[in-house]
Amino acid sequence: MALTFFESSVSAGGGNGVPAGLFLPIADLPGVVAGEFADAQSQATKESKAALAIANAIHDYLSANSADIVGMTSTRAKASVSDILDNLTFSFACQYVADLETETVGQIPLPASGANSGVGGFALDDLFANAAEVAEEDAITGEGVVIPYADLVEYGGSDPAAITGVDNRDFVAAMIRAFPAIVPVRSASVASGVTSISQAAGTTFTLPAAATAETDPTTGLTAADLPKIAALQFTTSWTVQVALDQAAQTFDVNVVTA
Template identity: 65%
Template sequence: MSLTFFDNAVAAGGGNGVPAGLFLPIAVLPGVVAGEFGAGESQATKEGKALLAMSNALFDYYTANSTNLVGLLATRAKASASDVLDNITFTFQHQYVSKLSDASFGQIPLPAAGANSGVGGFAVQDIFAAAADVAAEGAISGEGVVIPYADLSAFGGSAPAGITAGNDNRDLIAAMNRAMADLVVVRDATNASAVTAATQANSISFTLAAAATATTDPTTGLVAGELDKISTVQMSTSYTVQVALNQSAQTFDVNVVTA
């Protein structure tokens, strides 16, 4: 499948083209305005706008809450390609733990005791306040994009139990970040795109901070005495989106061209 865009509200019903997935209206996508997901825009243009907006929203949330998040890191860098072109690179790092005792692999557990008890997870609506979990052939409230759950399953994401405050949607957001490298068109000699690079790095191991398993107020649900029975894994995904500045027209937008 692919990112599915809508330029207006859609009523529920057979054949309406709505896949089961996470719907993000333009109201929660920074920089996207009415009409930019319209039929007159190419798929590549809409993908570039959506990826840039989602990445900025995620980065801003991650950095604003970095001291209270478990297993999530993010960076954003800008490099000038010319006087009128900038390349903006986002890198999202998601950390996991593998337990030998039960052969499991998943998110680092949240602390269950101390001052940090329950702290570290987040819900989709903590980042994208008006996001909606939509069913196949369900209703769409207005202009926006649906990220199909079918495209997230291979990356550990699936239809969530809930996306409102109090739910822990780290798996879903991590899957979104990883899947985007497969979902968006990357610029080459024949394909026009604002996305100049999309990279999924090989997983690496990492060392937990001492605070992660501290006796008092640990920052994770892991226990120091069991560190020899677990393995830590970090997966990184990076995207570079090129934007163009036009001083004469007073515009700033994604630059969709071929290589």
């Protein structure tokens, strides 16, 4: 599947084109204004705008709350290509724990005791305040984009039980990991504002001592767990090119071929 865009509200019913997924209205997408997901806009333009807006929204939240989030970090860097072109590169590191005893891989558990008890997770509506879960052929409330659940399954994401007041780190990590597969990258034959994507193989890392401290641990792991777990990190990056047109007073994604 792919990102599915809607220029306005859609009534529920067969054949309306709505996939089961997470709906993000333009109000939750930094830099996207009314009309930018209109049918008249090319799919490539809408995908490039979404890639930039979703990355900015996730990065802004993670960076603002970095001291309190367990298992996910981000960076954003800008490199000038010319007087009018900039490349914005977002890099997201998603961390997991592989449990040898249970033969499972999942999010680093949140602390359940001490001063940090319950700290470290976040809900989808913390990132996207007006997000909504939609079923297949459900109604759409206005202009926005649906991220289909079907595109996230192989990355550990699925239809979340809730998006408010719960820990949705697994879903957000799946969104990040899935982006290289659902957003086209610029080439000689493909027009896109996304100039490159990198999805590094997983690496192991050592948890800091604070993660398993006896007093006020920063995770739900203990020192006794260490011999039977492995900490894994997957890093995903993508670069979006933006163009400044001083004459037209515009600043937008630069959707062209290579």
